[in-house]
Amino acid sequence: MVCQECSKPMKYPEAIQQLIDSFMRFPGVGRKTAERYAFYVVNHFDEADTVAFMESLHRVKQEIKPCETCGNLTDETTCNVCKDKTRDRRKILVVEESKDVMVIEKTNMYDGLYHVLNGAISPSDGIGPENLNIKELLERLKDETHQEVILAMNLSEEGETTAMYLHRVLEKTDLLVTRIAYGLPAGGNISYADEMTLFKALEGRKKY
Amino acid sequence: MVCQECSKPMKYPEAIQQLIDSFMRFPGVGRKTAERYAFYVVNHFDEADTVAFMESLHRVKQEIKPCETCGNLTDETTCNVCKDKTRDRRKILVVEESKDVMVIEKTNMYDGLYHVLNGAISPSDGIGPENLNIKELLERLKDETHQEVILAMNLSEEGETTAMYLHRVLEKTDLLVTRIAYGLPAGGNISYADEMTLFKALEGRKKY
Numbered sequence: 001m002v003c004q005e006c007s008k009p010m011k012y013p014e015a016i017q018q019l020i021d022s023f024m025r026f027p028g029v030g031r032k033t034a035e036r037y038a039f040y041v042v043n044h045f046d047e048a049d050t051v052a053f054m055e056s057l058h059r060v061k062q063e064i065k066p067c068e069t070c071g072n073l074t075d076e077t078t079c080n081v082c083k084d085k086t087r088d089r090r091k092i093l094v095v096e097e098s099k100d101v102m103v104i105e106k107t108n109m110y111d112g113l114y115h116v117l118n119g120a121i122s123p124s125d126g127i128g129p130e131n132l133n134i135k136e137l138l139e140r141l142k143d144e145t146h147q148e149v150i151l152a153m154n155l156s157e158e159g160e161t162t163a164m165y166l167h168r169v170l171e172k173t174d175l176l177v178t179r180i181a182y183g184l185p186a187g188g189n190i191s192y193a194d195e196m197t198l199f200k201a202l203e204g205r206k207k208y
Numbered sequence: 209m210v211c212q213e214c215s216k217p218m219k220y221p222e223a224i225q226q227l228i229d230s231f232m233r234f235p236g237v238g239r240k241t242a243e244r245y246a247f248y249v250v251n252h253f254d255e256a257d258t259v260a261f262m263e264s265l266h267r268v269k270q271e272i273k274p275c276e277t278c279g280n281l282t283d284e285t286t287c288n289v290c291k292d293k294t295r296d297r298r299k300i301l302v303v304e305e306s307k308d309v310m311v312i313e314k315t316n317m318y319d320g321l322y323h324v325l326n327g328a329i330s331p332s333d334g335i336g337p338e339n340l341n342i343k344e345l346l347e348r349l350k351d352e353t354h355q356e357v358i359l360a361m362n363l364s365e366e367g368e369t370t371a372m373y374l375h376r377v378l379e380k381t382d383l384l385v386t387r388i389a390y391g392l393p394a395g396g397n398i399s400y401a402d403e404m405t406l407f408k409a410l411e412g413r414k415k416y
Contacts, residue, residue, distance in 0.1 A: 009301075012310060013283035015267035022261040026245050037234050039307050041265060042272050042281060043326075045233075055228040057249060059223035061258045064250050069307045073220035073250060099247050102220060165311070173244045 016042065025113055066098075069140070071116035071133045072099040081105075081114055088112045093150040094137065094166065096120045096159065102153065112150070116142065120158035127158075129165055137166075141175060148176040155182045155196060221330055224250065271406045277348070279324035279341045281306040289313075289322055301358040302345065304328045304367065305388070308360065319359070323348065328366035329373055335366075345374075351384060356384040363404060364391045385393065 011017060016038055023034035041050065066072065067079035074080070081087060081101070086117070091112030095101060101114050117132040141149065151166055153159030163179060170177045183201035184193055219225060220281035224246055230241035249258065275279065275287035282288070289295060289309070299320030303309060309322050325340040349357065359366030359374055371387060378385045392401055401409070 013272055013281065015264065015271045018260070019264040019268045022257075022264050025257070026248055028241075029245075033236075035252045035307060035310075036236075038268065039281075039305065041235055042268055045269065049230075049233070050265055054265050056223065056226040056230050057258055057262050060227045060246070060250055061253065061255065064221055073221065075223060075376065090340065091351075091359065097247065098250075099243060102243075103348060138237075146305070 023108070054115060066116070066118070066133075068115050071118055071136065072101050072114055073116075078167075086111075089145045089146040091150060092137075092140070092146050092148070092153050093189060095152050096162070104152070112148075117162065120156070120162040122158045122161070132158075132162075134166070138169065141170075141173070146175070148178060151177065151179045155200065213413070231253070247416075258259070274324070274326070274341075278322050279326055279344065280309050280322055281324075294319075296357040297353045299358060300345075300356070301356050301360050303360050304362060304370070312360070318355075321354075325370065327371040328361060328364070330366045330369070342374070344375075346377065349378075353382070357384065357387060359387045363408065 012020065019038040019041060020031070023029055023037045026034075028038075041053075045053070046176060063075045064073050065075075067074045067082055068077055069082045072079040072081060080150045088111045090113050091110075092118060093104065093110060093112055095104070096115050096117055096119060098118075098128075102114065104110050104114075113171060115137045116184070117134065117137070119127055119132050121127060121129055121132065140146070148167070149170055151163045153163045155201045167177055168178075174183065181204055182188065182197070183204050184197060188196070220228065221333075222371065226242070227246040227249060228239070228242045229347065231237055231245045232239060234242075237245070249329045253261070272281050273283075275282045275290055275332075276285055277290045278287060279338060280287040284291075296319045299318075300323050301312065301318060301320055302323045302325060303312070304325055304327060306324050312318050312322075323341065323345045324347070327335055327340050329335060329337060329340070348354070357374070357378055359371045361371045375385055375387075389412055390405070391412050392398065392405060396405070
């Protein structure tokens with residue numbers, strides 16, 4: 001049906017539409033999901049929930065900044081990992097995103113430092129090395145405490161390009177440059193694995 | 209790794225964790241998705257985006273209320289459909305959610321009125337007829353302009369229970385009570401259809 005006043009198709013009330021538009025900005029959120037979220041706010045968020053949500057958005061933008069040393073997100077000047085005197089300062093593990101730091105921390109398997117690039121090289125998106133925290137990494141590596149750089153990029157075209165670039169830049173130095181292993185994941189089924197994963201699994205094979 | 213100060217596992221900065229918690233309240237959003245959304249805000253929302261998002265949350269809670277007549281969400285006292293003098297007041301289509309009204313409006317196939325129940329009967333969730341806008345519907349139906357009640361519940365246990373309940377209450381009246389058709393959807397493949405859909409498709413079969 002069309003609106004009796006303007007003959008245009010019926011629309012959501014403006015405030016709902018504005019909220020739907022905000023949710024649609026998020027990655028992987030299409031119109032249907034955004035509508036679902038917006039109606040969830042309308043129907044299930046009380047005053048306190050809404051205030052808490054608004055406050056958390058405000059706080060995150062006010063308080064969260066990259067660590068001055070490694071680029072990991074923090075609410076202080078230097079992040080907890082960089083401040084931690086017990087960590088092995090010889091190793092720096094390079095990741096694309098701050099979120100990746102938390103994922104690796106949760107494994108309890110790594111005791112070195114990190115460096116967050118804040119993205120990956122992607123010529124098609126206009127992202128070159130100069131748009132990432134690479135200059136900061138090279139600057140940091142002048143400190144001779146650091147001996148190993150572990151590249152932990154995602155297994156994607158952008159991740160590969162970034163790792164190749166860093167390898168090329170760093171191979172002139174005395175640093176040991178390593179790369180995390182790629183291959184079939186835990187629970188992974190060969191029949192369902194994609195070509196890239198299988199290629200890496202074969203390429204990385206070891207003597208049994 | 210654990211925090212050097214409290215020996216507890218590393219955590220996100222509090223502001224990020226609070227935002228993740230807010231996102232996790234949304235339907236279908238687990239920890240991973242909530243983290244993805246929160247980091248998207250941190251990395252890709254500028255000041256203006258964040259203010260717009262906060263404002264839309266605030267506005268939606270301030271301005272959006274159910275229509276006094278039909279329960280459809282609106283930013284006025286009476287919604288656009290109820291106000292529209294050109295609509296066929298003989299028909300009232302009953303839906304579970306306000307969102308369903310918009311979906312049906314978009315088809316441009318219905319010119320009657322609506323009634324939004326704001327949910328469906330679900331004994332396991334403690335939702336009975338008294339928790340829905342059913343009393344308001346029965347009150348509305350005393351107006352003899354209304355001649356047909358079209359039940360458009362979802363095809364789910366709750367939807368079925370609600371439709372059965374309304375049918376039982378309304379069969380004592382002179383109103384024509386109808387129900388929308390259920391069956392195989394457009395593009396639906398019989399091999400992948402669930403039992404409920406197939407049952408409804410068979411039950412609702414028509415002479416060819």
